[in-house]
Amino acid sequence: MIEFDPTQPKWQQIADLLRARIASGEYPHQHLISEVQLERELGVNRKTVRKAMDALRSDGLITTTPGMGSFVTGPGS
Template identity: 55%
Template sequence: MFEFSPTRSKWEQIAETVTERITTGELHPDDKLSEVELTEEFGVDRKTVRKAVAALRDARLVITRTGMGSFVTHPSERGEQ
């Protein structure tokens, strides 16, 4: 199970971990982020995962398509080369 720091909110730490996975290439463009899998992996409430996904969306690292889920964006969609 994931070790959370008690000094920061869990959603921030989840968003940071997923961001790292995206920037290191562990997660690729068009990979789907499963809220259920993230909830199980981090041992948190779905509401916490949704807040983390919202932060990733605000950072343009993921895009959410209604009825389909959230997907990792392409670097060009993030303003990267």
């Protein structure tokens, strides 16, 4: 788990973390990002992870296919 800044929404901090992982190449192009894994790793509610994923989707960094999952599509790819 990470230590969250109480002055910012958790979903925003998670989105920033994921953006950094994409930018660094830790999550390369077509990498599957698991909501369940993030929920466990970060110790947060699934809704919080989904809100962060929505932000990445809006930024064009990931794409989500029903039944398949969310994959990296943007910068750092």
